[in-house]
Amino acid sequence: MSITVDGLDALKKLAGSDLGTSEWIEVTQERVDTFADATGDHQWIHVDPERAKDGPFGAPIAHGYLTLSLFIPLFTELLDVRGVTTKVNYGLDKVRFPSPVTVGSRVRLAARLTEVADVPGGVQITVDGTIEIEGGTKPAAALRSLSRFYA
Template identity: 45%
Template sequence: MATLQEIADWYQERAGRHCGHSDWFEITQQDVNAFADLTRDRQEIHVDPVRAADGPYGAPVAHGFMVLSLITFLTDSLLDLEWSEVGLNQRLDRVRFRAPAVVGCRVRAGVTVVGARTRPRDYLELVLSIAIETEDGAVVCTAEQTRLYRAMPDAALPRFPVLEEEPAPDAHV
């Protein structure tokens, strides 16, 4: 059984280390249209393939905020969260939209641990640097995400499926 401080120390010892990459996720027109409907952002560059073909990218692109909203989905597979009973997205910092995510492309997230510390009410604050990239290596979005987790009473120390020695290029912004 691990204490919250031991879990925080475990992550802090890994600060600056890259955790690997998520599985690929395809950006579909259906998903872009659903996001446009939900957010009421129906610009033709997103939802009209014919008109978007004449635009700056030659095809429809995902909303930047749609790509940003995929961060938790893409990165959770890289973190062993079995020790946690609840997780909350607390904040995003240093968000940058660097390249378009053209409909039909596949994206994945790379994660680097920035740091961790205990917080009031028995929560762990975990800060991650995230880079979302396409298959051709273009970095679509970068951000620093802060999450809060509460450990289960019988929590064990976490582990990563992949832990690389060097941070990913352009991952920390």
């Protein structure tokens, strides 16, 4: 499900809205290895499947920051803002990783647009998001994201 709005005024009208959930995506070992190469974090719990079988999670797990980075592609499935010149990530107010994501798991984003506030030249949106693990009892990540859209 995707919500499309045209311009900042239409975006402001969505404040307080539930944006729904994205499609599920699989977290593969290839994605984890690519992230490890990009960040230099090659800890064995992420990149050594054989050793990770005997580790604390029984399998390799995604990096917490890999899980967090999935917010962007998952969020773009939920909200498409047209009629703006620039879209930027402004930051995060809070992030928690309640449950690890084992390789082979599928995750999705559930999100709510909690606030739309004016900033010089545009608006800042606040999104509360939960990255859910298919079949899991706790989320992989809970976060509050700040983004800016400029006219």
